[in-house]
Amino acid sequence: MSKKLFIETLGCAMNSRDSEHMIAELHEKEGYETTDNLAEADLILINTCSVRERPVHKLFSELGGFNKKKKAGAKIGVCGCTASHLGEEILKRAPYVSFVLGARNVSKISEVLHKDKAVEIDINYDESEFAFNDFRSSPYKAYINISIGCDKACTFCIVPKTRGDEISIPDNLIINEAKKAVNNGAKEIFLLGQNVNNYGRRFSGEQEKVNFTELLRRLSQIDDLERIRFTSPHPLHMDDEFIEEFAKNPKICKSMHMPLQSGSSKVLKEMKRGYTKESFLNRVEKLRSVCPEVSISTDIIVGFPGESDKDFEDTLDVVKAVKFEQIFSFKYSPRPETEAEHFTNVVDEEVASDRLSELQLLNNEIIDEKNASLLGNVYRVYFEDLNRDNFVAGRSDNNIVIKVKGSEELLGQFRDVKVTSIGRTILTGEIVA
Ligand code: 5AD
Ligand code: SF4
Numbered sequence: 001m002s003k004k005l006f007i008e009t010l011g012c013a014m015n016s017r018d019s020e021h022m023i024a025e026l027h028e029k030e031g032y033e034t035t036d037n038l039a040e041a042d043l044i045l046i047n048t049c050s051v052r053e054r055p056v057h058k059l060f061s062e063l064g065g066f067n068k069k070k071k072a073g074a075k076i077g078v079c080g081c082t083a084s085h086l087g088e089e090i091l092k093r094a095p096y097v098s099f100v101l102g103a104r105n106v107s108k109i110s111e112v113l114h115k116d117k118a119v120e121i122d123i124n125y126d127e128s129e130f131a132f133n134d135f136r137s138s139p140y141k142a143y144i145n146i147s148i149g150c151d152k153a154c155t156f157c158i159v160p161k162t163r164g165d166e167i168s169i170p171d172n173l174i175i176n177e178a179k180k181a182v183n184n185g186a187k188e189i190f191l192l193g194q195n196v197n198n199y200g201r202r203f204s205g206e207q208e209k210v211n212f213t214e215l216l217r218r219l220s221q222i223d224d225l226e227r228i229r230f231t232s233p234h235p236l237h238m239d240d241e242f243i244e245e246f247a248k249n250p251k252i253c254k255s256m257h258m259p260l261q262s263g264s265s266k267v268l269k270e271m272k273r274g275y276t277k278e279s280f281l282n283r284v285e286k287l288r289s290v291c292p293e294v295s296i297s298t299d300i301i302v303g304f305p306g307e308s309d310k311d312f313e314d315t316l317d318v319v320k321a322v323k324f325e326q327i328f329s330f331k332y333s334p335r336p337e338t339e340a341e342h343f344t345n346v347v348d349e350e351v352a353s354d355r356l357s358e359l360q361l362l363n364n365e366i367i368d369e370k371n372a373s374l375l376g377n378v379y380r381v382y383f384e385d386l387n388r389d390n391f392v393a394g395r396s397d398n399n400i401v402i403k404v405k406g407s408e409e410l411l412g413q414f415r416d417v418k419v420t421s422i423g424r425t426i427l428t429g430e431i432v433a
Contacts (some may be wrong), residue, residue, distance in 0.1 A: 004331025005032040006041035007386025013231060014163075014192050015080055015103075017143040019047050022079065022109045024135035029110040036427045043075050043113070048082035050158050050187055052201040052333040056086070059064065060093055067096045077101060077112065084162035085336060087121045103163050104148060107132065123164030124151075125228075128204050134180070140188065140384045140412040142181030146174055146215065147193035151201065152234070154261075155272050155339035156301060156332060159194060166195060168203050171210045175218060182225045186413060188382060189219070212237075213245045220251040226414070227382060227397070229253045230361065235260070236274040247291035254291055255325075255399035258284065259299040263318030264311035267304055270343075284322050295325035295398040302359060303332040305343035312355050318361055325370065325399070327363045332357050335391035364424065371422045374400070378432060381417045383410040393426065402429045 005026055009019040014288040014323050022045065026032040035041055044066050048059065059082060066076055078090050084102035091097055099112040102121030107130040112118040128148060136142060150159050151166040178189050193199065199212035210218070212233075219228055228251050235258050258280070262268050265276040275283075287294055300315060319327070331352045333342045379396035383406075387393050391409045393403040394417075402417050403426055404410075415432040 001033055001277060002033045003042040004035040004037075004040050005043045005045065006035055006038045007045040007047065009047045010054075011047070011051065011081065013190065014145070014194075015047050016137075016242060017145055017192055018080065018103065018106045019045075019118075020135050020137060020143070021106050021132045022047070024133035024196060025107070026113075027107050027135060028133040030113065038069050038172060039071055041070065041074055043077065044070055045077045045079055048078060048080040050081040050085055050162055050335070052330060053335065054082075056082075063094045063097065063310060067094070075099075075113070075216040075246040077109075079106070079109075080101070081158070081162035084121050084123060085158065088119050090120065091117055115142045119341060123162065125164075126167060126204050128167045128169045136181070136184075136186075138384060139185045140382070142178070142186040142189045144177050144181070144189055144191055145169060145179065145193065146191045146196060146199055146230075150194035151198070152195065152274075153272055153339070155270065155343075156261075156304060156335065158335040158338055161337045163194065166193075166198065166201060168199050168201065168205060170205070170207050171215055171218060175222070176223065179217055179222055182222055186412075187225065187412065188229065188384075189225060191215075191219075191228065193230075194232065195234045195237070196230045197242055213242045216245055216249060216252060216373040220249050225251065227251060227253050229255065232257050232259060235283055237281050238287070240286065242285070243287050244290060246287075253395070253397050253399065254294045255297070256287060256294055257297045257299075258287075260315075261301050262304060262307070262311065263300075263315035264307070265314070267307050267311050267314075270306055271301075271304060271340075277318060281318065281321060293398055295400070296322065297326035297399075298322075298324045298328070300327055300329045300359060301332050302329065302355040303347040303349075305332070305340055305347065307347050307355075309330075316359065316362060319359065319366070323366050323370065324363070325367075327359070329356060329359050329363070367424055371424070371427070374419050374427065375422060378416050379429075380414055381429075382414050383412065386411060400427060401425065402427045404429050404431055407429070 077099045079101040083100045099118040105120040107127045147168045149164040149166045177368035197212045247375045381394040385393040392404040392406040415431045417429040418432045419429045421428040
């Protein structure tokens with residue numbers, strides 16, 4: 001009988017890839033198979049996120065629940081970003097936890113497993129050339145890390161403290177991983193990094209300087225690879241060369257995430273984002289002028305310390321001007337070890353909630369108007385998800401999610417799909433070719 005692993009993954013795509021890496025290491029080196037049934041697991045992992053405040057007591061109450069339900073002798077490990085920043089405290093508050101493994105120490109999973117009360121959270125640890133074993137939860141779309149950590153110092157963000165300084169993975173390792181995924185049937189790769197278009201800023205060993213634009217060119221030469229996506233780029237590093245390559249390279253999907261955070265130049269300065277309202281709008285204009293079909297998504301924080309009504313109006317202004325295809329909006333949440341944690345000009349909770357609602361209402365109007373114009377259009381869809389009720393869902397090149405009636409034979413296939421009905425987050429269509 002193989003040993004069983006139960007793993008819960010919170011947070012971003014990076015965490016999903018870290019979980020895949022841990023599953024692969026535990027499978028190859030320790031003989032674990034995954035299970036959805038907590039009660040039969042020999043090892044329970046929770047891969048945590050700390051980007052916004054998920055009250056710490058919620059993590060501990062969840063851990064308490066795991067401890068009650070686990071079978072006798074099963075181990076519990078806490079991994080990821082909250083592990084990085086709480087470290088030892090987790091063992092103090094939940095003594096039944098066996099180990100704490102930081103977001104930048106994933107490769108040590110099979111070591112900590114055999115140590116008593118291990119805490120491995122070194123944010124300077126370098127895993128950029130570690131040869132992870134291979135596991136993918138989807139054979140159709142392959143997540144590939146291209147860099148780890150983040151060199152920026154956005155005053156609201158905890159990530160540099162949980163994932164450390166930015167370090168790029170050598171391009172030949174990325175290309176080999178992409179080729180392997182494509183040989184195993186993936187037609188799409190999804191490049192991951194905190195700041196993908198800052199790729200090449202620092203490597204751990206001697207190596208040719210390759211920037212993100214060049215990396216994209218090299219990856220797009222892989223035969224049988226049809227689509228390249230990536231997240232997240234930083235608006236500050238969107239130079240013309242990058243935008244032009246994005247527009248003209250047919251393998252690069254025409255979907256760009258441009259995290260705005262705020263539309264007020266004053267707030268952006270306080271956030272240390274490195275761009276202004278005007279320079280952000282200039283990059284959007286350049287992008288749309290060379291690539292009119294692009295869909296642009298963004299992240300916006302409301303209620304950052306010192307955000308006045310006028311500052312919030314600036315954010316709404318940018319939203320009205322850009323008409324983003326998708327907005328991920330958040331209320332500011334003070335994080336430990338960040339600069340903004342000490343800012344005193346706090347925005348009233350109710351004011352922040354009202355701003356969030358207003359922003360989301362505006363966004364919904366924009367999305368509804370845009371979606372209405374899509375009825376009858378035909379898109380090339382790559383199917384990747386089997387939904388309930390005999391629907392299969394996929395994405396167009398420019399990231400529109402469309403479902404059609406069908407079965408698993410469609411997974412991993414491209415089809416031309418005509419949009420027949422409209423919902424806010426997902427459209428329905430029928431295959432025409
Ligand atoms: N409070 C609220 N939202 C945050 N984000 C990052 N840090 C915070 C914070 N302290 C948001 C940003 C980022 C996204 C991943 O999470 O918008 O782009
Ligand atoms: Fe991902 Fe950031 Fe959450 Fe860490 S804190 S899991 S990097 S979103």
